[in-house]
Amino acid sequence: MRRTLAALLLTATLVAIKPAAVEAAVLGDVVPAPVTVQPAAGVSYTFAANAAIYAGAGAAEEATYLAGLLHLPIASSPASISLLLNGAVGGEGYQLDVTTAGITIAAQTRAGLFHGIQTLRQLLPPTIENGTSQPAQWTVAGGRIVDYPRFAYRGVMLDVARHFQPVANVKRYLDQVALYKINTFHFHLSDDQGWRIVVDGWPRLATVGGSTQVGGGAGGYYTKAQYQDIVAYAAQRHITVVPEIDMPGHTNAALASYAELNCNGVAPPLYTGTGVGFSNLCTSKEVVYTFVQNVLAELAAITPGPYLHLGGDEADTLTAAQYATFMNRVQPMVPALGKTVIGWHQIAPVQHSPNRIMQYWGTTTSDSAVTNAVGRGARVILSPANKAYLDMKYTSSTPIGQSWAGLIEVQTAYEWNPGAYLSGVAATAVLGVEAPLWTETIVTADHIEFMAFPRLPALAELAWSPWSTHSWTSFRQRLGQQGPRWTLMGIDYYRSPQVPWAPLPGPGGRFEAENATISQGVAESNHAGFSGTGFVNYNNVSGSYVEWALPSAASSITIRYANGTTTNRPMNVNGALVDFPGTGSWTTWATRTVAVSGSIIRATATTSAGGPNVDYLEVNS
Numbered sequence: 001m002r003r004t005l006a007a008l009l010l011t012a013t014l015v016a017i018k019p020a021a022v023e024a025a026v027l028g029d030v031v032p033a034p035v036t037v038q039p040a041a042g043v044s045y046t047f048a049a050n051a052a053i054y055a056g057a058g059a060a061e062e063a064t065y066l067a068g069l070l071h072l073p074i075a076s077s078p079a080s081i082s083l084l085l086n087g088a089v090g091g092e093g094y095q096l097d098v099t100t101a102g103i104t105i106a107a108q109t110r111a112g113l114f115h116g117i118q119t120l121r122q123l124l125p126p127t128i129e130n131g132t133s134q135p136a137q138w139t140v141a142g143g144r145i146v147d148y149p150r151f152a153y154r155g156v157m158l159d160v161a162r163h164f165q166p167v168a169n170v171k172r173y174l175d176q177v178a179l180y181k182i183n184t185f186h187f188h189l190s191d192d193q194g195w196r197i198v199v200d201g202w203p204r205l206a207t208v209g210g211s212t213q214v215g216g217g218a219g220g221y222y223t224k225a226q227y228q229d230i231v232a233y234a235a236q237r238h239i240t241v242v243p244e245i246d247m248p249g250h251t252n253a254a255l256a257s258y259a260e261l262n263c264n265g266v267a268p269p270l271y272t273g274t275g276v277g278f279s280n281l282c283t284s285k286e287v288v289y290t291f292v293q294n295v296l297a298e299l300a301a302i303t304p305g306p307y308l309h310l311g312g313d314e315a316d317t318l319t320a321a322q323y324a325t326f327m328n329r330v331q332p333m334v335p336a337l338g339k340t341v342i343g344w345h346q347i348a349p350v351q352h353s354p355n356r357i358m359q360y361w362g363t364t365t366s367d368s369a370v371t372n373a374v375g376r377g378a379r380v381i382l383s384p385a386n387k388a389y390l391d392m393k394y395t396s397s398t399p400i401g402q403s404w405a406g407l408i409e410v411q412t413a414y415e416w417n418p419g420a421y422l423s424g425v426a427a428t429a430v431l432g433v434e435a436p437l438w439t440e441t442i443v444t445a446d447h448i449e450f451m452a453f454p455r456l457p458a459l460a461e462l463a464w465s466p467w468s469t470h471s472w473t474s475f476r477q478r479l480g481q482q483g484p485r486w487t488l489m490g491i492d493y494y495r496s497p498q499v500p501w502a503p504l505p506g507p508g509g510r511f512e513a514e515n516a517t518i519s520q521g522v523a524e525s526n527h528a529g530f531s532g533t534g535f536v537n538y539n540n541v542s543g544s545y546v547e548w549a550l551p552s553a554a555s556s557i558t559i560r561y562a563n564g565t566t567t568n569r570p571m572n573v574n575g576a577l578v579d580f581p582g583t584g585s586w587t588t589w590a591t592r593t594v595a596v597s598g599s600i601i602r603a604t605a606t607t608s609a610g611g612p613n614v615d616y617l618e619v620n621s
């Protein structure tokens with residue numbers, strides 16, 4: 001552990017953060033890496049004041065989406081950006097051409113256009129993400145990108161059972177993952193702690209089973225209309241929703257709602273802890289199969305996508321024979337409803353059902369039951385828990401998350417090959433990659449973002465980009481360019497010290513505290529997670545300060561700080577007393593945005609315990 005931490009600190013020390021420069025991104029410097037990039041030397045396209053978007057036949061919805069992102073009008077003839085459904089690249093692929101005359105995205109499908117738009121978005125300055133219109137004088141480097149996915153299934157999962165998430169948080173996550181060409185949203189709708197979707201024939205599932213969550217909070221559930229609203233929102237982003245009803249284990253919320261689903265006919269109390277493997281539907285009762293049939297039929301009726309996920313993990317209170325009896329009856333219900341079965345890989349030993357898919361979440365690289373099921377025709381989605389679980393902590397000091405499958409820094413999430421991961425499972429049997437986010441410790445949208453970013457883009461690149469492009473050296477640079485974009489999108493991400501985070505664009509970009517004028521404090525480098533070469537410790541003296549001299553006047557700045565206690569350590573920022581609430585750990589960095597005026601910014605400690613540690617200042621405007 002000591003060595004690892006030392007290595008991380010060394011990495012951070014070697015990363016020189018350059019001041020912001022407003023120049024065109026290198027063509028192809030996007031995540032996930034494109035299949036081929038051919039830059040055209042000396043060619044670029046600069047948007048004029050009358051920039052607009054042209055939608056070719058059938059491309060109106062994607063044009064409207066892009067117009068909303070860029071705050072540009074739609075034109076009726078070829079314009080600065082043209083979206084054309086006449087491309088040479090099929091499926092979800094696209095071709096992007098940048099010439100002196102304009103930008104063209106061509107594809108054969110709307111999904112292809114949408115993915116091309118995500119590439120273009122990343123070639124434009126991060127400031128396009130700040131939600132306001134701005135002078136469109138952006139310059140994009142010339143050339144051609146031809147791009148298409150390695151795997152058909154590129155997923156994220158959100159567990160809304162352990163902690164319920166309002167519709168707005170789900171949509172926010174869908175928006176964020178669309179930027180990385182994710183095309184599947186696995187919706188973990190039921191577990192021991194909560195049932196989150198209305199089933200008309202079994203109404204107590206939602207009203208009773210949905211009435212709490214981990215820790216005993218109010219929980220919640222989605223009406224069918226809300227679920228369909230999410231499905232439609234996802235579809236506009238070319239994301240397919242895969243609903244999961246976990247069974248026969250992970251069913252306490254259902255068992256608490258209906259006594260007859262229990263072998264002893266007694267409903268257990270609702271459960272608000274974080275244990276697993278203790279509940280099961282009664283596999284010998286006929287009513288259980290009626291229940292499952294009704295639930296799956298109602299869910300299939302509101303789910304346009306091709307899959308239903310049956311869960312199937314950790315039914316630890318059943319014998320293998322009871323489990324097989326249950327699954328062998330339930331699996332065929334899914335094709336009968338016109339859908340394809342997905343299950344966690346514990347379904348491997350039971351009978352094959354046409355096209356069924358196993359989601360591998362183990363922590364080893366071989367599993368004979370999975371290999372055997374693949375031999376019988378099953379396909380695999382890879383979510384190895386020690387690589388792809390977004391609920392695992394990054395380091396031992398990550399404030400939220402679990403660590404049962406290991407610590408997953410961004411490089412660990414990136415360094416594996418899904419096409420050659422499980423022994424005896426050929427790349428042709430791999431449908432794709434999914435990044436699950438379990439929510440035992442994840443409560444808010446900020447928590448979701450902090451755990452997903454920057455690892456989700458790493459997993460998205462594994463799912464989309466050809467293995468020939470795989471390079472940690474290249475990826476970490478491209479990933480670092482995403483940071484300012486996330487800041488402007490309001491994404492609260494983990495500033496991994498493995499990544500050279502680019503400065504926020506602005507009048508002056510980022511200014512490290514250790515390079516500013518320091519009075520009484522000291523520059524140090526003994527806490528992980530800082531940017532640049534270190535941070536400033538106010539050294540327990542009231543009146544010590546860090547003073548930045550900016551190249552021009554700023555009106556809004558953001559200070560990054562850490563305060564190892566939970567106590568607020570206010571500082572005087574240019575005459576105003578500003579709260580810097582405790583972050584709970586000296587390696588947990590937070591940001592505080594402050595309105596200022598002028599180009600000299602002084603942050604002065606005002607308590608006898610000094611101020612918080614300060615990492616840097618960023619100029620917002």
Ligand code: NGO
Nearest residue numbers: 276313314344361391402438
């Ligand atoms: C396991 C378990 C889940 C937990 C998760 C936490 C699977 C498939 N079943 O993954 O119930 O929430 O770990 O990391």
